[in-house]
Amino acid sequence: MINSKLDINIGNIIEYNYSYSNEESKIGLVYKIVKDLNFSYMLYLIDSNNQEDIVPFNILEYKIIN
Numbered sequence: 001m002i003n004s005k006l007d008i009n010i011g012n013i014i015e016y017n018y019s020y021s022n023e024e025s026k027i028g029l030v031y032k033i034v035k036d037l038n039f040s041y042m043l044y045l046i047d048s049n050n051q052e053d054i055v056p057f058n059i060l061e062y063k064i065i066n
Contacts, residue, residue: 006041006057008033008064016045016055016062027065028053 008014010030017025028045036042039056047053 006033008043008057008062013065014045014062015065016060018055019059019061026053 008030010033012030013027014030015025015027017023026047028047030043030045032044034042034044036056039058041057043055043057043060045053045055
């Protein structure tokens with residue numbers, strides 16, 4: 001599902017992938033949300049490999065796990 005309204009909060013665990021991507025989905029913990037002029041928001045995540053992942057909100061498909 002492509003979302004246009006930010007309903008993610010800091011501390012949420014999400015399953016995410018870029019829209020129309022053929023890659024496998026990732027799971028990450030949201031630790032920071034920054035407003036962005038190009039992508040509405042940038043989400044700062046820690047993924048399952050303990051790596052930082054910065055993803056643009058408006059081209060993201062996600063599902064909130066908790």
